[in-house]
Amino acid sequence: AQTVTQSQPEMSVQEAETVTLSCTYDTSESDYYLFWYKQPPSRQMILVIRQEAYKQQNATENRFSVNFQKAAKSFSLKISDSQLGDAAMYFCAYRSRAGTGNTPLVFGKGTRLSVIA
Amino acid sequence: DGGITQSPKYLFRKEGQNVTLSCEQNLNHDAMYWYRQDPGQGLRLIYYSQIVNDFQKGDIAEGYSVSREKKESFPLTVTSAQKNPTAFYLCASSRPGQGAYGQYFGPGTRLTVT
Numbered sequence: 001a002q003t004v005t006q007s008q009p010e011m012s013v014q015e016a017e018t019v020t021l022s023c024t025y026d027t028s029e030s031d032y033y034l035f036w037y038k039q040p041p042s043r044q045m046i047l048v049i050r051q052e053a054y055k056q057q058n059a060t061e062n063r064f065s066v067n068f069q070k071a072a073k074s075f076s077l078k079i080s081d082s083q084l085g086d087a088a089m090y091f092c093a094y095r096s097r098a099g100t101g102n103t104p105l106v107f108g109k110g111t112r113l114s115v116i117a
Numbered sequence: 118d119g120g121i122t123q124s125p126k127y128l129f130r131k132e133g134q135n136v137t138l139s140c141e142q143n144l145n146h147d148a149m150y151w152y153r154q155d156p157g158q159g160l161r162l163i164y165y166s167q168i169v170n171d172f173q174k175g176d177i178a179e180g181y182s183v184s185r186e187k188k189e190s191f192p193l194t195v196t197s198a199q200k201n202p203t204a205f206y207l208c209a210s211s212r213p214g215q216g217a218y219g220q221y222f223g224p225g226t227r228l229t230v231t
Contacts, residue, residue, distance in 0.1 A: 009157070035219045043205065045222035052217055091159060093219070100213035102148035102167050104175065105220060109159040 023092030
């Protein structure tokens with residue numbers, strides 16, 4: 001079974017600064033997807049960024065980027081120019097690519113990010 | 118607009134009562150999922166269904182039951198056998214062949230059992 005570990009329960013960052021959230025995972029599969037989800041106080045889950053394991057290039061979405069190290073099974077999220085609206089719970093998630101790809105997500109326990117004005 | 122609806126947003130029940138949480142989607146997605154969220158625990162899978170009339174247990178299925186009679190609907194029943202039912206419940210859906218897009222989530226239902 002796959003597992004996802006987020007070792008930082010809480011992080012804080014100054015507004016306009018950069019912060020990196022860590023995520024490691026364990027799997028015996030070679031093909032899979034990785035995601036970062038954001039959960040603001042409204043508790044609505046929002047997809048921030050995704051990475052396909054067969055792609056070596058790190059994904060980037062505006063101020064959000066990842067550092068995907070497949071051999072090390074590491075998938076960190078970097079948030080640049082942090083904004084007050086980035087304050088939220090962030091979850092790292094793994095998805096097997098087996099079958100139709102309609103497999104459940106495996107989540108880490110989350111990192112609560114605070115942004116200091 | 119397409120999306121997932123969960124109702125109600127807040128639900129209160131007395132201990133010993135069964136309660137059913139609603140999840141409806143109009144995204145034409147085949148697969149639907151139920152997750153439970155507790156503080157410090159992340160999201161844990163309760164049940165999922167990849168097609169109508171079929172579903173599989175997740176990691177914490179004990180004390181829960183589901184049905185999938187229609188593509189659009191995947192209700193979750195929290196039975197009196199669930200020892201700690203108070204939690205935040207999230208429903209999600211996804212489409213075959215679009216695994217790279219993750220899952221779409223509903224707004225969640227906060228269940229409080231006293």
